[in-house]
Amino acid sequence: MAAPVAGVTRNMEKSGATEGSDxxxxxxxxxxxxxxxxxxxxLGKVVGATKASTGLPQSGDEYDFYRSFPGFRTFCEQQGDHLLHCMSQIMHYHGCRSNLKDHNKVTVLEDKYDLLVDANDAVLERVGILLDEASGVNRNQQPILPSGLQAPKTVISSWNRKGSGTSKKGKAETYRLLHAKNIVRPQLKFREKIDNxxxxxxxxxxxxxxxxxxxxEGLKNRRDKQQRPEDLDVPPALADFIHQQRQQQSDEDMFxxxxxxxxDHFVPLESSLQMPEIQPYRPLDETSCHFITTMDDLVQLNEKLLxxxxxxxxxxxxxxxxxxGLTCLMQISTRTDDxxxxxxxxxxxxxxxxExxxxxxxxxxxxxxxxxxxxxxxxxxxxxxxLFDTHQAARLLNLGRNSLDHLLRHYCSVESDKKYQLADWRIRPLPEEMLHYARADTHYLLYIYDKTRTDLLNAANGQQTLLHLVWQRSKDICLKRFVKPIFTEESYLELYQKLKRH
Incomplete structure (x- = not known):
């Protein structure tokens, strides 16, 4: 038998692998x-860090006294910067906003705390999703569409099979990817063109x-044809130039x-801050559901909402x-109808x-x-x-997970079927299964609104502080503005960092 090559022998010795051993x-x-x-x-390191943090001087006179010493002050600043750097690296790794050390963007402790809370929520949400995937609860992560009114087909791949064995429920068990070529693009019927x-x-x-x-004043005439260069029969580059020139001449209030x-001047009603009378939700099959497709129906709905x-x-x-992207469906639920x-x-x-x-x-x-x-x-x-955002309420209640799925299980004992979460909602007519999924997202939300307000008041010993905080955070969300992505020569770096290809 030939002698082994020296390089191979060294590799085998280095890896600890010998003939006859596993x-x-x-x-x-x-x-x-x-x-x-x-x-x-x-866990041991976390416990040790927690104990060390409790040994630091508390805020107040004791901390102010220690901070009067330059050595203590320098030590705190150095260690604080190091901790912020570590936290920013962890947040950046998980794709969260990580500008904790950017004093131009985040200047107060409360803002840094909010960034940290948001990052923790995002990480815990990802953990929940991965646990669901590991347990087999949620495995389909591609845009899907129920086979709807088509005759049941033989499932030829594993990705679109729910469970093992032959399906007994026909169309409700089979799903397929939907590509744009399968349906007519709804943008073709829009009165106003999409501005890309x-x-x-x-x-x-x-x-x-x-x-x-x-x-x-500049917004009042937005429907004037002359104010919309994207509708003119000119090359896109010229339309962009005309648009930019008109923007420069417009009032800054337009943006x-x-x-x-x-x-800024909104204050929640006092009745919204009191202990609510919890109104049980009605079963789905006992609640009227209206599909709004005409202007007359929309006007009547608006009057009812008022x-x-x-x-x-x-x-x-x-x-x-x-x-x-485009919004394909809006669900609204009142106490009596969906x-x-x-x-x-x-x-x-x-x-x-x-209105x-x-x-x-x-x-x-x-x-x-x-x-x-x-x-x-x-x-x-x-x-x-x-606005009252139940996600913000769940965060303050420390329910472990803040998703709507978790709130439905926690308060309503309802298991949400998320198999249509990534479905293509452009399809028309919508299959019954997708309509049922859509209305369920809002049908129970008013009851959850009552329950979370009750729990927030109880958690604050009857005080309204937590409720005020939810309304404040919800108001901050209302103040958000849609900002269209503007592409520059360095825009690709954002996608690069998001995908963590480094």
């Missing part, structure tokens, strides 16, 4: 034999209901939040292979809902409204005044 499996985490050992080690130009976004609002400060003044003291709202947005609005059909008419959406005496309940607020502005010119 190779040791690679360590899942370098330096630790298994995950449990790493968790035990990390590399220019700043101008608010679409041209009428301002419930105004305490008049709408900027401000149209309801900035109203939101008679409510609160209503719940959610959106279904499509962004797969789309530059800015409404589903075809926002593709009524896209140009939905502005009339501003109810900005009424300061009516509470609008969302869950995780950060994106919804921007989508409403981008697609319909809609704004919200008097």
């Amino acid at each position: 190779e040791r499996p690679p360590e899942p985490i370098p330096g630790f034999p298994d995950t449990d050992a790493f968790v035990k080690y990390a 130009s590399n220019t700043p976004f101008v608010p679409k609002i041209f009428v301002k209901p419930n105004a305490q400060k008049p709408l900027a 401000a939040h149209p309801y900035q003044y109203e939101l 008679q409510c003291s609160e209503f719940a709202v959610d959106l279904e947005h499509h962004s797969y292979r789309s530059f800015l 409404y589903i609005i075809d926002t593709l059909e009524l896209r140009s008419e939905l502005y009339i809902l501003n 109810s959406f900005t009424m300061p005496t009516i509470v609008k309940i969302f869950h995780g409204a950060d994106s919804d607020i921007e989508w409403l502005q981008k697609d319909f010119g809609l704004y919200i005044v008097n």
